[in-house]
Every structure is written in structure tokens, then in C-alpha cells.
Amino acid sequence: MPVRTLSFLARLIFRPRVLGTGNVPRTGPVVIAANHLSFVDSVVIALVAPRRVVFLAKAEYFTGKGLRGRLVRRLFHALGAIPVERGTYHSARASLDAAQRIINGGNAFAIYPEGTRSLDGRLYRGRAGVAWLALSTGAPVVPVGLQGTERLQPVGSRLPRPHRVTVHFGRPLEFAGRENTARERRRTTDEIMAAIRALTGQEHVTEYNAAA
Template sequence: MFYWFLKWVALGPFLRVIFRPQVAGAENVPDEGPAILASNHLSYADWLFMPLTLPRRVTFVAKAEYFTTPGIKGWFQKQFFSGAGQVPIDRGGASAAEGALTAAKRILAEGGLFGIYPEGTRSHDGRLYRGKTGVARLALETGVPVIPVAVVGTDVVAPPGKTFGTFTRPVVRFGTPLDFSRYEGMSNDRYILRSVTDEIMYEIMRLSGQEYVDTYAAQAKKADAEAKKAERAEREQAGEQKKAS
């Protein structure tokens, strides 16, 4: 009940009036029954705008700290994330992936919509990165259709590393549901999992218009950070040599 209050009475109207998000292909999301919504991930604001365009609740997994922080602040934080369709998962543990999969299966078994970001983390440069195979495993083990989703413009509203950016109208595009029933019973085949994941990512790329990079986002972030660190070190060294001369 708190979710509907949050979405329609408190947060929803505010976001609609201010940002006027645009939606295309919402008819591809079933009115009832389970489905996996596999989306690109440009900003922390993605999980606000994508569910806002649908009449149904979309559930995501979120780090457990959002639900376990003590005190008044922790209580409000827990209510907010619970109401916004998030369920806790310990992402720091060795079984984080299994925990997320278990939570997703439960939500889908109850006939819900489960939202997932196959890239695993936000894109730091606006490009679309290689998907992790958890989304494929979930689809094959549950037999639930996967609906590719592209959220565009949220990285302008809330850029990586910033709380707020500049105004734009976010766009949410829902693609045609993907049926992977032909791979039933093959959820342990890593080649099949990779093939299914790549098919999903291709559809997301087609919807979003992003440049695709066949590298995991976390690896790309690390490489870019190391490159920037090396550049700073070179500039500092050059500055010191200039002073010495």
C-alpha cells in the first residue's frame, strides 16, 4: 500500500509534472503475470522513471544497507526503498548472485514484474556494456519472458557521480517480449547463457541507440580510473620537472 502512496500520491505526480517522461511500447508489458524487465543502466534515477511509466509494480533488488540502517533516518530509508519496489540483498557476500536470483524467482512465482540491469552497474560513459548471464539463467529457470527496456536521458537528469544534473525529458522504451523456451533445461550451459544474454543486450542496444562495448562495465570503470590516475601522475611529474628546470 505504501508503494502506491509513494508512486501516485507523493513522488509520481512530482516527477511527471517536472520531467514529463515519455514512454513507448508500454503495451508490450503484460497487464498481469510474471515478466523480467531487462534494462540498460545510465543513472541511479533509472529505477524511478522506468516503473513510473507502468501501472504495475516493478520490483528490483537493492543493497541490504538501505534496509538495515538504524535510527529514524534508517526507518524512513527502509520505508522509501520498500515502497519504491526494492527488496534487500547482501551484494557484498559471496552468495550475492544466488541471493538475487532467489529473490527474483520468488517475485516472479508470485506473478510480479522483476526489474534487472544485466550490466550489473551503471555505465560511467553512456555506452552499453556486456551483460552478465544472470538474466539469462533467471529466464531459463523460470520460463518467464524477458522484455528489453531502454531508458534514455536519465544520465542527463542525474549524471554519474552527481546527485542532480540538468533538465531533460527521459524516454522509456519497452521492446517486444523475448521467449527463450526453446532453451528449456539448458540453464547450466554457459554457451547458451551467453547467447541468450547477448540477444537481450542486442535488443536493449537497438532500443537505446547506445554504442555497445563487449566488456563488463565494472572492468571498464576500473580501467578508466587507472588511466586517469596515471595521467594525473604524469602531469604532476611534468610539473615538478618544469619547476626544477
């Protein structure tokens, strides 16, 4: 199914309120960094962004069985998602390398600095992979605030349900001139998370998210 058709159908379901699309560069490499509330977040971003957004997805989403498995697989293929293995240091490193290649190819790449979904609605400490990508590629980072996606598809639900969501694209953050060191990656990540929080108003948590 064409992405335009998917976008039209999805807008009927989640009635998105989309803000700040002018903040997303229409061409060139860019990192889209968002908070993470639901399985459906990547789909929402991909369907409302003003340009094609590439994201990595767990390989299991491409091997599911039954009707739901086929639907998810076709949806992710249509949106241009790239399957990756997750769960180990080597797979995490491979994911960052794949993301770097995508960005260096002039694409928009979406990432969730929290690493996994927030089950309690709070904004957890960001992991430094987002900063590594920004500093190693020189790409600007557009912070994104998602609201309502946890009700669009709550944890444990098999299919989305009608609910309005808000997607707020913030102003691009530039980190040119910073060295790609551990200290700078931490500082850069914290600034990105602060920008996301300014868009969502979420309660901030200083710990990493360990939710499954």
C-alpha cells in the same frame, strides 16, 4: 506517500517520454531487462511501467542517515524494492534466488544485465544472470531502453534535477525450449542486450562493466 502521488510528482520533474507500454504483459511473470545509466533508473521504471515492478536494491539504501537517507528509504519502501547484500558470490547467488522467487510469484521483476551503471554512456556486455532467470522461470523478457536518466541524476549528484527522459519498452522475448546451460545463457544474454541496444542506439562494448 502513495505510488500514484510519487508518479505524478516524478512526471513533473523528468517529463518522461514513454513508449511501448503495450509490450509489457499486464499479468503473469515477466523479466524487465534495462540498460543502466543512473541511480534513479529503477525509480523511473517503477513509476512509468503499466504494472507494479519489483527490483532489488542495495541494503545500504535502506540504512542511510540524515534527510537524504530517510527519503531514499521511504521511496524504496513505497516502490516495493527489496534490500539485498551485494559484493560476494554468495550474495549474488542469494539475489538471483530472491529474484527467481519474485518472478515465480507472478510478478514483474526489473534487472540490469550490465550489473552496474555505465559511467561513459556505452552499453557493456551483459552478465548471464538475466538469462538464468528467464530460462529457469520460463518468463518472457521485456527489453527496456533508458535515455536521459544520466542527466536526470548524474553520478555524484545527491538529488534528481529536471530533465526529460525516454523509457522505451520493447517487444517481449521468448526463450521457451532452451536449456539452462552456460552456452544457452550466454546466447540468450547476448540477444537480450542486442534488443536493448536497438532501443537505445548506444555504442556497444564487448567487455564487462567494471565501474564502481
